[in-house]
Amino acid sequence: MLRVRTATEADLPFLLELRNDPASVRFSKRGVLSAAALKEDYLRRSDKHAFVVVRTDGRGAERAVGYAVFERLGEDRAEISIALAPAARGRGLARPLIQVASAHAAEHHGFAVIRADIDPANTPSRRAFRGAGYRPVPAASVGATAALERYELRVASRRSGAGPRDPARGLARPRPAPPPRD
Ligand SMILES: CC(C)(COP(=O)(O)OP(=O)(O)OC[C@H]1O[C@@H](n2cnc3c(N)ncnc32)[C@H](O)[C@@H]1OP(=O)(O)O)[C@@H](O)C(=O)NCCC(=O)NCCS
16 A cells, blocks of 8 residues: 655655656656755745655555655646656556555645656656546647656546545546565
């Protein structure tokens, strides 16, 4: 099972290692970040919300497996960035990570539309975002150096008359995460 919690200073080494992993850098818009830049970016900015995604084994043991960062773009819009720790990749965890983090961010920060700009070469990311309910949208020009594809998740609004907000609405139905291999 995956759980989301707000990132703290204690998470900075984990976040830095993951953020500057070559695979993350390859698909990031900004390249390698220094520790100071990452701290400022993920923990100090009022328009960014960084979450650590933790895997629990049901017996109380927890392990951080990835992060999701949401940058507010407007009153109820945000852009998501994610990464999984290298040891946690290739196990089908990306989709549930996106789902739990998007639902959490929508619920706690009022996001109604969350977008992801994805390099078309990043097949696991594209598949995971699609599986999590994100849909491709036209974007005139995305990304300075690469032609990125834009995906959006529309989260049901409290004002829609549908009753209390269910942050999972609009998200694809969660499937259980695969069992740990270690
Ligand atoms: C992107 C990232 C989170 C994906 O996680 P992952 O563990 O590699 O992917 P998963 O094992 O969860 O697989 C996701 C989907 O991609 C598919 N997939 C995984 N590797 C693949 C490959 N090499 N080729 C084709 N499909 C692949 C899986 O089958 C799965 O598809 P499905 O849900 O339709 O079954 C991870 O690779 C990562 O952290 N990369 C570095 C940072 C990054 O790229 N972030 C995203 C920027 S937009």
